[in-house]
Amino acid sequence: MVCRSPYGEIATPPQRAIRLAGPCATLTLGAALTFALLSPAHAHHDGSDAFAINxxxxxxxxxxxxxxxxxxxxxxxxxxxxxxxxxxxxxxxxxxxxxxxxxxxxxxxxxxxxxxxxxxxxxxxxxxxxxxxxxxxxxxxxxxxxxxxxxxxxxxxxxxxxxxxxxxxxxxxxxxxxxxxxxxxxxxx
The missing domain is CATH 2.40.128 (Lipocalin)
Incomplete structure (x- = not known):
């Protein structure tokens, strides 16, 4: 999971107040971990993050x-x-x-x-x-x-x-x- 803090930094839940920025994909290569936010087109696959009128x-x-x-x-x-x-x-x-x-x-x-x-x-x-x-x-x-x-x-x-x-x-x-x-x-x- 990738989280975004209100301060514009990538954070983990125990460090600061954060909110989910979007779904992510992870790939492990040896000891390295990479991540990427998925495009908005991929964010609606389960309906939980679908666009809503505001x-x-x-x-x-x-x-x-x-x-x-x-x-x-x-x-x-x-x-x-x-x-x-x-x-x-x-x-x-x-x-x-x-x-x-x-x-x-x-x-x-x-x-x-x-x-x-x-x-x-x-x-x-x-x-x-x-x-x-x-x-x-x-x-x-x-x-x-x-x-x-x-x-x-x-x-x-x-x-x-x-x-x-x-x-x-x-x-x-x-x-x-x-x-x-x-x-x-x-x-x-």
Whole structure:
């Protein structure tokens, strides 16, 4: 086992307060012992060190191929809830509910529980609001948004619009810097 102390040194449990840095492989050659941390791809083989949603994922996310569109995420760990605002556009051949490309702005919101590295959330379209007025905003549930996180900077989203048999899938990438996510998630190292 390889352990990392908060002081950045390799340590054994009796010497300092430490935490497991990751699984390791050992190889004995004569009297010499070598070790190496396995890559994160190998760290999830038993599920014990898998990536999990944490408050450090909060921030701006986007799909690089889609200019001017993206997500703002807010992870609420006290209730294990994920709140998402999605800024997008109406599709050129859009039905009344779907939207991924086009020139008419669409704002969507979603909120619900998360578990592990993903969340399946009811998706709502907002409409009817007016700038700087108390006019209420209309929320209409239009489908389901499922977000999966691979690590602190990469993930994917799936959108199933009600009444549309085609599942929309795309990659998402963190736009804002990762300040806390890596530190909070053992599966992201």
């Amino acid at each position: 408050v450090g994922l909060s921030g701006s996310w986007y799909t690089p191929e889609w200019g001017g569109q993206g997500f703002l995420l807010d992870v609420i760990t006290s209730d294990q809830q994920l709140f998402v605002t999605w800024f997008s556009y109406r599709a050129v051949d859009a039905t009344p509910t779907n939207s991924l490309v086009g020139d008419e702005q669409r704002w969507y919101v979603a909120q619900g529980p998360y578990s592990g590295h993903s969340a399946a959330l009811p998706l709502y379209r907002t409409s009817g609001g007016r700038f700087n007025t108390p006019m209420p905003v209309d929320l209409q549930q239009i489908g389901t948004l499922t977000i999966h996180f691979d690590n602190c900077t990469d993930g994917s989203a799936e959108v199933q619009f009600d009444g549309d048999p085609q599942l929309q899938q795309f990659e998402i990438t963190r736009l804002t810097p990762d300040i806390n996510c890596t530190r909070l998630s053992p599966g992201s190292r």
